[in-house]
Amino acid sequence: MQTAEIGRSQPRTAAVLVGAASLLLCMLFFAFDVVWDLWEHLGAGSGYGAGESVHLVFEILAVAGLGYGAWLLRGYVAFLRRETDRNQQTIASLRGSFEQVLTEKFDGWNLTPAEKDVTLLIIKGLSINDIASARNTAPGTVKAQSSSIFRKIGVSSRTELMSSVLDEFIDVSNVET
Incomplete structure (x- = not known):
């Protein structure tokens, strides 16, 4: 960039x-x-x-x-x-705040290291196939990890996941300013 x-x-x-x-x-x-x-x-x-x-x-x-x-x-x-x-x-x-928010959220959700990686790639907007390719895994593995992530977080879709993270980040950013 x-x-x-x-x-x-x-x-x-x-x-x-x-x-x-x-x-x-x-x-x-x-x-x-x-x-x-x-x-x-x-x-x-x-x-x-x-x-x-x-x-x-x-x-x-x-x-x-x-x-x-x-x-x-x-x-x-x-x-x-x-x-x-x-x-x-x-x-x-803001980048530092976002990374801090993500780290805190990941820890609070009790995600495994692999789930943290997949969650980060989901937040970045990658498709299941792109995530599988980036992580050298099968798309089915990524789907299973995504289901586990959604269950742990309490969301039902990628959109809800990103909304949850962004809402938390916006709340934290507003408190800091």
Whole structure:
């Protein structure tokens, strides 16, 4: 999952860097043009006509606008980095809480190690055949283990099992926050 996240974030990061570089290059171009125009006219001792004054004002506004855009972009990227860090911490906390809830539930249900494995795979959404393949057992064995798990937990289906675990996790998560 982290590899997929990295793969998706790299083009976005590159696009932001290209955008920022474009903003700064345009800003530098217009700033240089403003300075050049001022130097050229003031050095020659000539005044500005109405058209040249308007042109110079627009270039100054372009420099200011591009600078402001670059400043906003920098701030937004910093905000997104803080949000990403905060979200990763929340996910890590929730993942740890979920594992703790599962461990407590498994212990409370008196599941065998094999039943714990099957229960975890059921919660992950694997089919009976997929569970059998993952555990190198026959589908009939997984069905028997599933029946034993459902009986111990007091549920009659996969849906009820997942609902029971998620309800407990949500209750625990709400208490912790």
